[in-house]
Amino acid sequence: MPHEKNYSISELANEFDISPRTIRFYEEKRLISPKRSKGNYRIYSRKDRTRLKLILRGKRFGYTLEEIAEMIGMTDVDMSEIAQIERSLAYGEKKLKEIRGRIEELRLLEQDLLNVGEKLAGRLKDLRRRESTSPDPDPDDATE
Amino acid sequence: MPHEKNYSISELANEFDISPRTIRFYEEKRLISPKRSKGNYRIYSRKDRTRLKLILRGKRFGYTLEEIAEMIGMTDVDMSEIAQIERSLAYGEKKLKEIRGRIEELRLLEQDLLNVGEKLAGRLKDLRRRESTSPDPDPDDATE
DNA sequence: CTTGTCCTTGACGTAAACGTTAGCTTGAGT
DNA sequence: ACTCAAGCTAACGTTTACGTCAAGGACAAG
Numbered sequence: 001m002p003h004e005k006n007y008s009i010s011e012l013a014n015e016f017d018i019s020p021r022t023i024r025f026y027e028e029k030r031l032i033s034p035k036r037s038k039g040n041y042r043i044y045s046r047k048d049r050t051r052l053k054l055i056l057r058g059k060r061f062g063y064t065l066e067e068i069a070e071m072i073g074m075t076d077v078d079m080s081e082i083a084q085i086e087r088s089l090a091y092g093e094k095k096l097k098e099i100r101g102r103i104e105e106l107r108l109l110e111q112d113l114l115n116v117g118e119k120l121a122g123r124l125k126d127l128r129r130r131e132s133t134s135p136d137p138d139p140d141d142a143t144e
Numbered sequence: 145m146p147h148e149k150n151y152s153i154s155e156l157a158n159e160f161d162i163s164p165r166t167i168r169f170y171e172e173k174r175l176i177s178p179k180r181s182k183g184n185y186r187i188y189s190r191k192d193r194t195r196l197k198l199i200l201r202g203k204r205f206g207y208t209l210e211e212i213a214e215m216i217g218m219t220d221v222d223m224s225e226i227a228q229i230e231r232s233l234a235y236g237e238k239k240l241k242e243i244r245g246r247i248e249e250l251r252l253l254e255q256d257l258l259n260v261g262e263k264l265a266g267r268l269k270d271l272r273r274r275e276s277t278s279p280d281p282d283p284d285d286a287t288e
Numbered sequence: 289c290t291t292g293t294c295c296t297t298g299a300c301g302t303a304a305a306c307g308t309t310a311g312c313t314t315g316a317g318t
Numbered sequence: 319a320c321t322c323a324a325g326c327t328a329a330c331g332t333t334t335a336c337g338t339c340a341a342g343g344a345c346a347a348g
Contacts, residue, residue, distance in 0.1 A: 062206030092261045
């Protein structure tokens, strides 16, 4: 008898700091499909919770709900047809490349911020050492 | 005499594969401020181009234009007031943490995809080795 | 000087992702 | 049995980020 921890809609909403409406909206868009209780309340399983987490993670990277729906579709393919699985694998490969590209971009952004930070810090030291001098040129531009 | 390469709106639009309208929209929202030609055409400098690239990069990570505006405000602080610079540095620190967090998350997503991929690949091998057997259980769940 | 292409500023339209209100039901607690 | 927070559906409202005309100026080519 697996006591499989379950959740109410507001429990999840609180945990992930979103509104119940948001969760219901995801259901409308068929991204999640909780069971229902006797009185028609939504019951979220641990798996549902995991899925919600995936949805939110996707959102944080600017994926649309539609794109997320696709990705999710991939994670719960019915595991029966060979062709299906092959397509899923191909899709996964594509997504992996995308994600690795994004990681690269984030590294660039990180570098930009670090550079700006250094420049600011340098300028700050200057300003503090000599309490008034001439203005200086403008070495600008960011990561290509 | 610095010939400072300039760009028209459609040049940038084509380069980054967005519409001119989109660029004008960013201007409305004060994320970019090109000079104007004699005939009131927008003229984008190399710096403007760099800024546009930053905007688009931000978008790819799901930042709203408003958030991007804040970040950008940071990159071109007027470099004069000590307090200003200190605030900018603090803001930069925050953003850095955020970005590093995102990189971590992407790693998790990458792992999820890799795991799913392995599972699928395994299943595929099974299906191909024996061309019909009994169905099997369900080892599921993703990265916590 | 006309034509064609690109540019300009409005102004209205729209899809995505929820927010909000209304009206009614459920079910845990006393 | 009563209360009342928490759920439910249905429907309309809102914000963000542009798309899409409309009506006209700019400018290189012929």
